[in-house]
Amino acid sequence: MKGENYLxxxxxxxxxxxxxxxIMIPASRVLGMSLGAADGTGDADAFYLSYEGVxxxxxxxxxxxxxxxxxxxxxxxxxxxxxxNSTPGDGFVVMCDVLNSVFCSPHITxxxxxxxx
Numbered sequence: 371m372k373g374e375n376y377l378x379x380x381x382x383x384x385x386x387x388x389x390x391x392x393i394m395i396p397a398s399r400v401l402g403m404s405l406g407a408a409d410g411t412g413d414a415d416a417f418y419l420s421y422e423g424v425x426x427x428x429x430x431x432x433x434x435x436x437x438x439x440x441x442x443x444x445x446x447x448x449x450x451x452x453x454x455n456s457t458p459g460d461g462f463v464v465m466c467d468v469l470n471s472v473f474c475s476p477h478i479t480x481x482x483x484x485x486x487x
Contacts, residue, residue, distance in 0.1 A: 373461070374398060375454060379434050380467045381481045393432075393483050395421050397454045397463075401431070403447050415440040415479075417447060423485070435482040436466060442477040449475030 375397040382391045399422040406412040419434045438446040453463050453474035465474045466481035473479070 446477040
């Protein structure tokens, strides 16, 4: 735990109080990012960050759908990687906080958490 970054995602305009509204993912659990979902669908203003399961649902993987400015997925992905590799003093890295309008990239506009992929 010490020395590792933890990536914070909050996807609701109110305080997190239900399933899939807030998650903190160890950076080492991130599997990758893609423009398309597992079913082959894609979007010009979003991309997926996949991670190894970190919840008690028994599911092996989860994902965060990250909304971004249209056609700026590459730039937003680059900013996500930079944030994941940053060196904050406490290891806490805000990736997407919809409630407080804090994002690790100027191109990110929101996110949706799915812990049951």
